[in-house]
Amino acid sequence: MQTRPPFDALIAFDAALRLGSMTLAAGELGVTQSAVSHRIRRLEAFMGTALLLRRNAGLAPTPAGAALAEGLTALLDDLAGLRSRCRAADAPDNLRVGVGAALAGNWLVRRLPGFAAACPGIAIELAVVENEAQAHAPDIDLRILWVPAAEARSTSTQRPLFQECVFPVCHPALLPAAFVPGDPALLSTLPLLHKGPAGRGTGAEWSWAAWLDRLGLPPRPGDTLRFATIGTAIAAALEGAGAVLARSMLVHDALADGRLVRLLPDGWDMPSSKVHVLRWPAALSGDDRVRRFAAWLVERTAETAAAP
Missing domain, CATH: 3.40.190.10 (Periplasmic binding protein-like II)
Structure with missing residues (x-):
């Protein structure tokens, strides 16, 4: 008897609910819309209940779907942290940072030499990300995300940066x-x-x-x-x-x-209706490299925001 939910179906459910559309989820995952629908039906069969409501305005979770989504976000973040732990063992001084092209090119790249001078033992690898799938790739240690203001609070895995x-x-x-x-x-x-x-x-x-x-x-x-x-x-x-x-x-x-x-x-x-935050997996919450980069980035954004 199968005791673990199908992982590809969990990923399809997460994408469809997050994007509010089977079609958009299919585009993000690189599969057909029917494949996304099939995976979600398989997950619903495994759970024994409906998980998504199909409405004209898009997809919405059922009570069971909302409960699954709440635990799934933490689970996927934990899984992303597995690669970070492996990379930390092999290359303990490297950090891979995901950031949008506009922020990287117009602001961050110009300031990274300052981080290299302040923290010479930590190598930064900048990865340009342009969609949710890239931002949640398992090889990204930290992500600079543009999120709704309600999500921009300081936690053990996140630091608010700036509202533009x-x-x-x-x-x-x-x-x-x-x-x-x-x-x-x-x-x-x-x-x-x-x-x-x-x-x-x-x-x-x-x-x-x-x-x-x-x-x-x-x-x-x-x-x-x-x-x-x-x-x-x-x-x-x-x-x-x-x-x-x-x-x-x-x-x-x-x-x-x-x-x-x-x-x-x-x-x-x-x-702006959104706020930039720096986010990392729970597995890296106690990592000194993350702490130092987060502190440096918060200082640089505060300096920029305060400048005329």
């Missing part, structure tokens, strides 16, 4: 002589750059329509250049392609260097 503000910036070459931030009318004349495909649900802070409405400016239908990620949108702004709604941490250095310019005073800033 969103505001419009552009290349100084696009601005008139003697420009002073504060004239909203300028946004009626600049090309607008935006991240993500049209129609995708995002917070108001990322909507040019919401910003133009706040500023009392007419809408600009069809006038937005779109980019897949915030990193590419900022890269386009750095090349003078137009104004972009940018997160404060990602453009901090470009503003300090004069490569980008704020278009509005900071009183217009909108807070």
Whole structure:
């Protein structure tokens, strides 16, 4: 008699519930939608009860599914920690850190030499992650994640880093002589750059329509250049392609260097709906390398947030 649940079915259940969609789960796992559905049905047969409710708005857990999900998150984190323990035995001074491309390229990479100087015995291997599957890969020791504000609390496996503000910036070459931030009318004349495909649900802070409405400016239908990620949108702004709604941490250095310019005073800033955190497996909670890197990263983010 089988006493252990099918592991591939647990992974499929976690992905489907987390993403709210069989189709999105299939894309993350690299299998077909029918394969995800089959695995979840197999898990439900093993558990002897329904685990997911199929609704028009997406998937939702049954009471049994919610109970399974609560324990499964801790289980998967513990499993990820197994590889960290093995790697620590073979290469005790190395840490593999997963981070998004935009934060890595626009902020973290520039500061890593400072960590190398402060902690010369700890080697950092930076891994760029762009989706949930990559962020939860078992070879990642620490992850810098962008999570809802309600999840951003200090625990034995997590440190909050920063909540960014969103505001419009552009290349100084696009601005008139003697420009002073504060004239909203300028946004009626600049090309607008935006991240993500049209129609995708995002917070108001990322909507040019919401910003133009706040500023009392007419809408600009069809006038937005779109980019897949915030990193590419900022890269386009750095090349003078137009104004972009940018997160404060990602453009901090470009503003300090004069490569980008704020278009509005900071009183217009909108807070991001998400917060960056540093997270690691429970198996590494007492690891001195993790403690030192976390302390260093918290200090650097505090310095950046405090800088004008």
